[in-house]
Amino acid sequence: MKKRVVILGSTGSIGKQALKVVESNSESFEVVGLAVMTSINELEKQILKYKPKAVAVYDASKAKELKDRIKTDIKVLSGMEGLLELSAMEEANILLNSVVGSIGLQPTLTAIRAGKTIALANKETLVVAGRIIMEEAKRYGVDIIPVDSEHSAIFQCLKGENVKEIAKIILTASGGPFKDWSKENLKNVKPKDALKHPNWEMGKKITIDSSTLMNKGLEVIEAKWLFDVDMDNIKVLVHPQSIIHSMVEFIDHSVMAQLGVPDMMLPIQYAFTHPDRIEGRIPQLKLHEVGQLTFQQPDLEKFPCLSLAYKALEAGGTMPCVVNGANEVLVEAFLQESIGFYDIPRYIEGAMMVHKPYDYRTIEDVLEVDKWVRNWVKSQI
Structure with missing residues (x-):
């Protein structure tokens, strides 16, 4: 059927x-x-x-x-x-x-x-x-x-595994278009620069989030809820080739990874067919053509949005909602060239300093916070 x-x-x-x-x-x-x-x-x-x-x-x-x-x-x-x-x-x-x-x-x-x-x-x-x-x-x-390629990878790595034996979830990041740019040069980037993602074809908002590493920060928060793991056990690793979509390290230090070409049709198809798989009609991964896979730590000073997402998760309650709502408004403002690249983390941090997080109980609670932070950010810019 x-x-x-x-x-x-x-x-x-x-x-x-x-x-x-x-x-x-x-x-x-x-x-x-x-x-x-x-x-x-x-x-x-x-x-x-x-x-x-x-x-x-x-x-x-x-x-x-x-x-x-x-x-x-x-x-x-x-x-x-x-x-x-x-x-x-x-x-x-x-x-x-x-x-x-x-x-x-x-x-x-x-x-x-x-x-x-x-x-x-x-x-x-x-x-x-x-x-x-x-x-x-x-x-x-x-x-x-x-469906996110990173979380789909983790989901697949955990199939049949005991989640209590997870030591670490490792989210991979391409590093975006500015991986090799200096912080000084990033101060003057324009939306057209940020929209040139090296590996993935995505919408404008997500592509900008990838350039600031906020996309990875939001994925850290998402992973906490999807896989019921502590914040300290979720790490981010820059992997420019985007071949390993994410990894799981277990308590015995064994690491499992899911690999594939950078094509969103694969995680979409898997989400539709789960728990089964169907014959692949997506390009096959040929590792001998890839050549090498490299990894490095993210530069949190150059990309502060990732740190802000971790801080929001640590604060808990409504704080992730504040970060998300503020970011949505600021990305749109950046796309319209109303603010600069580093104004995004600056105003997000400002909203976090003003907001006093609390434990939400209903959807209406978070929708009210979302409305407040959007209005606050708009009033500031």
């Missing part, structure tokens, strides 16, 4: 690659729902090609425009309500959440409570409210399968 998939963020980088996975394995998967923020032109093409039962457009005016344009009886939803309805649709088995930012939190929670398997590419869901999400997943007996 085919697995029926809803894709949130279908016109983004992950969403497009997920549709390629579906298309390449049409005997195994079927798209029943698609959602976008505003990109209705591309969504209209996807509707014609994949024929989902329902779609959602977050922007209500764009949703109305799409509804007026399409000539089918497909259901067109809008706003957060539309995302939530799509996330819980009865026909679906799997929700791929690949929207960017904390907007992905409520759809993930809704899908969990509807009993859907979660293919999670929206790391902010766990950064902002990891405790609630993991508790609810356990309560409803729902699997959360990570």
Whole structure:
């Protein structure tokens, strides 16, 4: 029987690659729902090609425009309500959440409570409210399968292993486009420089996060919740070739790694097929052509965002939510050239100094903090 998939963020980088996975394995998967923020032109093409039962457009005016344009009886939803309805649709088995930012939190929670398997590419869901999400997943007996290449690698390395025997999780990082730049030169970088990622094709926000190493910081927080490990047992290692996607060291000092070409179709496909695997239709890794694999420690002075993420995790409670919300606003400001590269960590640290973290109890708690920090950062810049 085919697995029926809803894709949130279908016109983004992950969403497009997920549709390629579906298309390449049409005997195994079927798209029943698609959602976008505003990109209705591309969504209209996807509707014609994949024929989902329902779609959602977050922007209500764009949703109305799409509804007026399409000539089918497909259901067109809008706003957060539309995302939530799509996330819980009865026909679906799997929700791929690949929207960017904390907007992905409520759809993930809704899908969990509807009993859907979660293919999670929206790391902010766990950064902002990891405790609630993991508790609810356990309560409803729902699997959360990570789609980020790093967390997918760890997930695969831990299959059949005793998590109590983990000594260390090692997240690998490409180092981004500025790995070899001096701190002095980084003060004057422009968005066009930061968007030139050496290995991966990603959306603008994630690519900027990769250039600051905030993406890796958010992944540290995500790993804490996904794998139930202490902060001190999560390390980051720069691996420029992006062939080893992450590693796990066990208490006997054995290290397991997952390798593959830097192509997001592999972790997406694995999330869809888990616990099984299907024949690979993705480029094969040829180690003799790679030649060598190298590693180095991240430069925390040059990339302070990684340190700030660790500090947020140490502070606990609502502090990771503050870091995430502040970062989202600041990345957008950097892309608009309203602030400089090092203004991103500067304002994040400022927000952390102002905020007094507390243990959140509900989703509404973290949404209120998220709203506060966005307004605070905007008032500062």
